[in-house]
Amino acid sequence: MHRTRVRVVEDALDANTTIAQANRADFDRAGVKVVNLMSAPGAGKTALLERVVDALDGVRVGVLEGDVQGSYDADRLASLHVPVTQINTDPGFGGECHLDANMVRSALGAVPLDDLDLLIVENVGNLVCPAEFRIGEDARVMVCAVTEGEDKPLKYPLMFRTCELVLVNKVDLLPHLELDLERLLRNLDAVNHGVERILTSARTGEGVEELRAWLARLAAPAEVPA
Amino acid sequence: MHRTRVRVVEDALDANTTIAQANRADFDRAGVKVVNLMSAPGAGKTALLERVVDALDGVRVGVLEGDVQGSYDADRLASLHVPVTQINTDPGFGGECHLDANMVRSALGAVPLDDLDLLIVENVGNLVCPAEFRIGEDARVMVCAVTEGEDKPLKYPLMFRTCELVLVNKVDLLPHLELDLERLLRNLDAVNHGVERILTSARTGEGVEELRAWLARLAAPAEVPA
Numbered sequence: 001m002h003r004t005r006v007r008v009v010e011d012a013l014d015a016n017t018t019i020a021q022a023n024r025a026d027f028d029r030a031g032v033k034v035v036n037l038m039s040a041p042g043a044g045k046t047a048l049l050e051r052v053v054d055a056l057d058g059v060r061v062g063v064l065e066g067d068v069q070g071s072y073d074a075d076r077l078a079s080l081h082v083p084v085t086q087i088n089t090d091p092g093f094g095g096e097c098h099l100d101a102n103m104v105r106s107a108l109g110a111v112p113l114d115d116l117d118l119l120i121v122e123n124v125g126n127l128v129c130p131a132e133f134r135i136g137e138d139a140r141v142m143v144c145a146v147t148e149g150e151d152k153p154l155k156y157p158l159m160f161r162t163c164e165l166v167l168v169n170k171v172d173l174l175p176h177l178e179l180d181l182e183r184l185l186r187n188l189d190a191v192n193h194g195v196e197r198i199l200t201s202a203r204t205g206e207g208v209e210e211l212r213a214w215l216a217r218l219a220a221p222a223e224v225p226a
Numbered sequence: 227m228h229r230t231r232v233r234v235v236e237d238a239l240d241a242n243t244t245i246a247q248a249n250r251a252d253f254d255r256a257g258v259k260v261v262n263l264m265s266a267p268g269a270g271k272t273a274l275l276e277r278v279v280d281a282l283d284g285v286r287v288g289v290l291e292g293d294v295q296g297s298y299d300a301d302r303l304a305s306l307h308v309p310v311t312q313i314n315t316d317p318g319f320g321g322e323c324h325l326d327a328n329m330v331r332s333a334l335g336a337v338p339l340d341d342l343d344l345l346i347v348e349n350v351g352n353l354v355c356p357a358e359f360r361i362g363e364d365a366r367v368m369v370c371a372v373t374e375g376e377d378k379p380l381k382y383p384l385m386f387r388t389c390e391l392v393l394v395n396k397v398d399l400l401p402h403l404e405l406d407l408e409r410l411l412r413n414l415d416a417v418n419h420g421v422e423r424i425l426t427s428a429r430t431g432e433g434v435e436e437l438r439a440w441l442a443r444l445a446a447p448a449e450v451p452a
């Protein structure tokens with residue numbers, strides 16, 4: 001008897017992973033790099049985008065906005081003259097607290113991928129579930145506001161552990177807080193040792209140039225060896 | 227043929243509602259009032275509890291701490307000498323981003339209900355899903371930090387709409403923020419008109435006495451007419 005052995009890879013069975021790979025293939029075909037931008041509500045994702053998108057000269061940027069309801073952030077970003085697409089998780093998905101690969105996929109028809117170098121997906125404000133769903137991104141960037149206290153990396157470790165870059169935001173408020181910044185950074189290293197971090201302030205502009213350079217490097221086409 | 231017609235009430239089929247009612251019955255039997263305390267991560271739930279629990283003289287308070295992982299908040303509250311019970315949503319429930327009625331029920335065996343007048347359930351830090359799950363509470367109290375911006379009631383309306391009290395926290399930072407407090411309160415009224423609100427600061431103690439009085443009124447036994 002002829003036997004064929006199929007080895008089932010656990011991940012391959014997961015619908016989200018399968019759809020994330022399809023997204024990834026579309027992004028690769030279009031030559032677009034994708035950032036999954038995550039944070040707690042009010043940490044400053046949109047305010048940082050307002051600062052950095054304007055500065056990304058020479059990089060064609062688009063934004064995919066995830067919100068439970070409304071288009072408040074998309075409206076804020078409209079003045080930047082980059083393509084902004086809104087996903088609401090409320091009517092179609094029952095008020096989901098995160099974006100998953102399929103929600104992103106359902107919006108891709110409205111995103112001009114071929115005209116972009118970099119797509120920034122602003123996830124729903126939440127430190128738990130967004131971390132559990134890959135969307136086909138190249139990099140995960142999270143924003144952690146210093147106003148949230150030192151303990152967040154320890155309390156929401158998956159989010160902090162799966163990021164390539166952490167933006168420690170609202171540092172202009174440090175003089176007015178009883179925050180121990182060194183302890184926050186130690187807690188960050190405890191869950192994701194040596195992860196890249198930039199101290200940022202959307203208000204003063206601190207760290208925005210560093211963030212711009214990081215995103216520009218990500219969006220740059222891979223160099224072909226001579 | 228004898229026909230019995232069963233009218234299915236939609237809510238009665240919902241397992242969470244059924245279990246919330248069972249919790250409610252246990253709370254009533256023990257004469258305990260229950261607060262479901264919710265907010266985004268880092269809005270200051272635990273810091274406010276540290277201030278107010280100490281001040282609640284004559285009210286026997288217990289705390290049920292919901293966290294994805296760890297016991298950081300429970301450890302902070304241990305110094306208050308009130309019974310604190312920890313629920314972790316990570317190992318048993320797959321890293322849930324909220325407490326539901328069954329998680330609370332699974333912990334009730336460890337809560338000395340008969341020795342309490344008031345049980346405060348500190349939910350997982352999240353502005354989306356906790357609002358969707360009743361746990362058998364008498365009142366929902368949410369904390370909204372002014373550092374989170376003016377738009378949060380509009381972006382997370384279910385949470386703000388289903389609360390009996392909103393604590394507008396971290397008001398000591400107002401002089402250092404570009405926040406329009408009136409706009410925040412207007413947005414609050416837009417989703418939950420006239421909802422009670424207290425401006426609080428866990429650091430300066432502003433509003434803590436008002437919060438204490440609110441909780442003491444909630445915990446007071448109903449007056450029997452003479």
